[in-house]
Amino acid sequence: MRLAELSERSGVSTATIKYYLRERLLPPGRRVTATQAEYSEEHLRRLRLVRALIQVGRVPVATAREVLTAVEDDSLDQHMRIGAAVWSLPHGPEPAEDDPATETARREVDRLLEELDWGFSRAVAALSPAYRMLVSAVAALTRLGYPCDVQYLTAYAHISRQLSVHDLDLIEEYATPLEKVEAAVMLTVLYEPVLLSLRRLAEAEESNRRFGEGKKGE
Amino acid sequence: MRLAELSERSGVSTATIKYYLRERLLPPGRRVTATQAEYSEEHLRRLRLVRALIQVGRVPVATAREVLTAVEDDSLDQHMRIGAAVWSLPHGPEPAEDDPATETARREVDRLLEELDWGFSRAVAALSPAYRMLVSAVAALTRLGYPCDVQYLTAYAHISRQLSVHDLDLIEEYATPLEKVEAAVMLTVLYEPVLLSLRRLAEAEESNRRFGEGKKGE
DNA sequence: TCCGTTGGGGAGTGTCACTATCCAAGCATG
DNA sequence: CATGCTTGGATAGTGACACTCCCCAACGGA
Numbered sequence: 001m002r003l004a005e006l007s008e009r010s011g012v013s014t015a016t017i018k019y020y021l022r023e024r025l026l027p028p029g030r031r032v033t034a035t036q037a038e039y040s041e042e043h044l045r046r047l048r049l050v051r052a053l054i055q056v057g058r059v060p061v062a063t064a065r066e067v068l069t070a071v072e073d074d075s076l077d078q079h080m081r082i083g084a085a086v087w088s089l090p091h092g093p094e095p096a097e098d099d100p101a102t103e104t105a106r107r108e109v110d111r112l113l114e115e116l117d118w119g120f121s122r123a124v125a126a127l128s129p130a131y132r133m134l135v136s137a138v139a140a141l142t143r144l145g146y147p148c149d150v151q152y153l154t155a156y157a158h159i160s161r162q163l164s165v166h167d168l169d170l171i172e173e174y175a176t177p178l179e180k181v182e183a184a185v186m187l188t189v190l191y192e193p194v195l196l197s198l199r200r201l202a203e204a205e206e207s208n209r210r211f212g213e214g215k216k217g218e
Numbered sequence: 219m220r221l222a223e224l225s226e227r228s229g230v231s232t233a234t235i236k237y238y239l240r241e242r243l244l245p246p247g248r249r250v251t252a253t254q255a256e257y258s259e260e261h262l263r264r265l266r267l268v269r270a271l272i273q274v275g276r277v278p279v280a281t282a283r284e285v286l287t288a289v290e291d292d293s294l295d296q297h298m299r300i301g302a303a304v305w306s307l308p309h310g311p312e313p314a315e316d317d318p319a320t321e322t323a324r325r326e327v328d329r330l331l332e333e334l335d336w337g338f339s340r341a342v343a344a345l346s347p348a349y350r351m352l353v354s355a356v357a358a359l360t361r362l363g364y365p366c367d368v369q370y371l372t373a374y375a376h377i378s379r380q381l382s383v384h385d386l387d388l389i390e391e392y393a394t395p396l397e398k399v400e401a402a403v404m405l406t407v408l409y410e411p412v413l414l415s416l417r418r419l420a421e422a423e424e425s426n427r428r429f430g431e432g433k434k435g436e
Numbered sequence: 437t438c439c440g441t442t443g444g445g446g447a448g449t450g451t452c453a454c455t456a457t458c459c460a461a462g463c464a465t466g
Numbered sequence: 467c468a469t470g471c472t473t474g475g476a477t478a479g480t481g482a483c484a485c486t487c488c489c490c491a492a493c494g495g496a
Contacts, residue, residue, distance in 0.1 A: 003443065011314065015486050018444070023484095035443055035492040048361055054484085055311055056358040061484070079429040086418060092411060093273050096229065113419075120426040121419045130418035137411040140274040143266055146404060147388065148412070155384055156409070157416050159377050164420035166373055168428060170365065186364060188421060191374070192414055193310055193355035194366070198375050199413070200304060200348035201331075201339045202382035203406060208338040210386060211297040221474065233455050236475070253461040253474055272453085279453070 001039045003029070010047045017047065023061055025050045025068065049186070057189035063088055071181050078177045082184040089189065091129035095136035105138035111150045116157055167191070219257045221247070228265045235265065241279055243268045243286065267404070275407035281306055289399050296395045300402040307407065309347035313354035323356035329368045334375055385409070 007014045020026045026046055029037030046068075053059040053067065070076075070084035095102045109131065113122045125131045141148040167187050174180045225232045238244045244264055247255030264286075271277045271285065288294075288302035313320045327349065331340045343349045359366040385405050392398045 004441085011317070013486080014443085016484085019485060021443095022445075029443090033493065036494095037443070045362075052358045052362055056355055058310070060482095077429075079425055082425055082429075083422060086422070089418075091415070092276065099229070118419065118423045120423050120430070124422075128419070128422070130415040130422070133411055134415035134419070137274055137408060137415065140270045141404075141408050141412075144263075144270055144404060144408075146401070146408070152388075153412070153416075156381070156413060157420070159380055160413065160416035160420040161424070162377055163374070163417050164424040167421060168424045170370075172428070183364070184421075184425070186359075186362060188418065190355060190359050190362075190364070192417075193351055194359075194371070195374060195378065195413065195417070196410055197309070197348040197352040197355065198371075198378035199381050199410075200307075200406065201336065201346070201352070202375070202378040203385060203402075204301060204304070204342075204346070204348070205336045205338050206379070206382040206386045207297055207300055207402070210390070211295075211300075212338070220472095222472085231455080232474090234453085237454060239474095240476080247474095251462065251473095254463095255474070278451095 001041075001044070003037065003039065006039045006043060006047065009044055010051070012047060012051060020047070020050060020061075023065065025061065025065055049182075052186065052190060056193060057089075059090055059189065063090060067185060071185055072178070078181060081177075081181045085181065085185045086188055087129050089129070091133040093136060095132055095139055099139065099143075101139040101142045102135065104142050105135045105148075108138055108148065108150055108153065109135050112153050112157060115150060115154065116161075163195070219259075219262075221255065221257065224257045224261060224265065227262055228269070230265060230269060238265070238268060238279075241283065243279065243283055267400075270404065270408060274411060275307075277308055277407065281308060285403060289403055290396070296399060299395075299399045303399065303403045304406055305347050307347070309351040311354060313350055313357055317357065317361075319357040319360040320353065322360055323353045323366075326356055326366065326368055326371065327353050330371050330375060333368060333372065334379075381413070 001009075003014055003017060006012075007017055010017075017026070021028060026043060029039040029043065031037050050064060050068070053064045054061065059067065066088040067085045070081055070088060073081055073084070076084060095105070110122075110125070113125065121128065121131065138148050138153070167184075170187065171180055171183045174183050219227075221232055221235060224230075225235055228235075235244070239246060244261060247257040247261065249255050268282060268286075271282045272279065277285065284306040285303045288299055288306060291299055291302070294302060313323070328340075328343070331343065339346065339349065356366050356371070385402075388405065389398055389401050392401050
């Protein structure tokens with residue numbers, strides 16, 4: 001398949017594909033002559049993956065490259081590859097180190113992990129982007145005076161655990177390690193907008209139930 | 219309080235505050251002389267709100283202005299103000315209209331809303347950004363061959379409903395309509411990173427449980 | 437041989453969230 | 467009143483990012 005056909009079938013412009021090739025998000029095609037290259041179905045698949053990461057998952061290009069590198073890194077075992085890939089995902093600003101709200105938040109989060117007995121997370125907490133993301137979100141809530149104590153977070157954490165069991169069940173259905181790792185990353189990334197939009201819809205639904213239909217300005 | 223003090227207390231540079239004033243994310247201070255202005259505690263609060271929206275919630279500046287305008291719009295009732303504010307939140311790219319995967323996704327999502335009996339969402343589906351966000355995420359999953367049928371989405375939806383009930387309970391604790399609306403927006407925005415990071419931590423935990431500790435390269 | 441098409445690569449575009457600089461008007465001190 | 471620092475407002479610039487335009491040389495069918 002030529003670049004033009006790859007573009008046609010993926011819905012991505014040739015200019016953008018060339019950009020991805022330059023950025024090494026796609027491996028180069030098999031060179032046929034000095035100025036022509038042949039692309040495979042695998043390229044198409046990879047391109048769709050990249051688009052999903054960048055467009056739906058809002059992952060920066062440089063980050064997407066890191067994620068994909070980790071996914072394919074044969075020197076790591078499966079668990080580490082998933083970890084490395086997910087750790088590369090975007091995770092917002094670092095918590096402000098010299099802020100009392102950050103200190104409070106860190107304490108709350110540590111208490112939470114302890115209560116949940118999430119030993120793995122506690123062990124790698126200082127390194128984990130997800131941990132730092134959580135701390136900085138809790139710090140922001142604290143600064144604004146919104147409640148986000150252990151008790152409230154615990155409810156969210158239990159719900160998150162339901163999700164993760166569900167997701168891992170799905171991941172385990174894939175046969176090869178590569179498929180499993182890839183599925184882990186893609187389900188992590190692509191179910192995030194699903195989860196957020198369902199939550200917003202559910203809140204609209206619930207808000208309508210409680211405040212809607214003529215219960216004006218209460 | 220002078221601009222410099224506002225900057226000091228909020229941890230935001232004077233240049234950035236001036237930028238927010240220009241962009242009307244903050245109301246202008248009370249003019250003392252031709253070249254000096256006085257800012258209040260309310261400005262500080264608002265500034266922290268703006269920072270939370272932009273930094274933690276990753277809301278674009280223009281969008282943050284819309285959200286804040288809707289929150290304070292007295293001509294709407296409470297339910298509509300929450301709706302307007304949340305609809306302004308970022309919601310990713312529009313679903314590709316001429317794509318078979320989008321059609322499939324839309325059908326799945328419509329079936330889901332029907333089964334859940336989310337009448338309000340179905341009524342406003344075509345307009346709701348959250349609905350379109352859901353469709354385009356499901357479409358991306360479909361294109362990549364990952365499962366996201368009604369049954370699987372339903373599990374996520376039920377979990378989302380647990381979250382929304384929880385959140386609305388919290389919102390109802392606030393006394394005034396303005397506080398309620400503001401809380402609704404801030405909890406929607408600021409609990410999103412909390413939820414995503416907890417999910418990632420939970421997945422790491424679960425992945426470690428299943429694949430970790432010497433179960434290499436399975 | 438001609439001419440449209442192809443792939444590669446450098447440079448340009450638009451957006452966005454700031455940020456650096458300038459200027460005039462305070463205010464503080466001698 | 468003069469001097470010099472600070473303040474607030476406005477304009478223009480920065481750097482990151484994700485493309486996107488355009489040119490060129492090499493194909494390759496007529």
